[in-house]
Amino acid sequence: MGIAVEALFTSAxxxxxxxxxxxxxxxxxxxxxxxxxxxxxxxxxxPACGAATQPVHDRLRRSWRHLDFFQFEAWL
Numbered sequence: 001m002g003i004a005v006e007a008l009f010t011s012a013x014x015x016x017x018x019x020x021x022x023x024x025x026x027x028x029x030x031x032x033x034x035x036x037x038x039x040x041x042x043x044x045x046x047p048a049c050g051a052a053t054q055p056v057h058d059r060l061r062r063s064w065r066h067l068d069f070f071q072f073e074a075w076l
Contacts, residue, residue, distance in 0.1 A: 009035060013066075013076075018044075026072070033072040 023036035066074040
């Protein structure tokens with residue numbers, strides 16, 4: 001029995017709930033792997049003060065370069 005690719009990379013990236021890898025796209029010609037990261041909740045702790053269950057108000061799409069996975073550039 002195998003593990004889903006998304007679950008494998010969620011673990012490899014060290015993500016904790018509610019953060020998960022929703023999709024993985026590999027482009028061998030460009031030597032690039034793209035991870036679609038999702039947050040499946042409407043409330044999170046405030047990163048500044050730590051107050052619990054604050055409403056999520058920013059869902060802008062962004063991209064970050066991560067450390068390479070083997071020979072592939074990794075983008076989140």
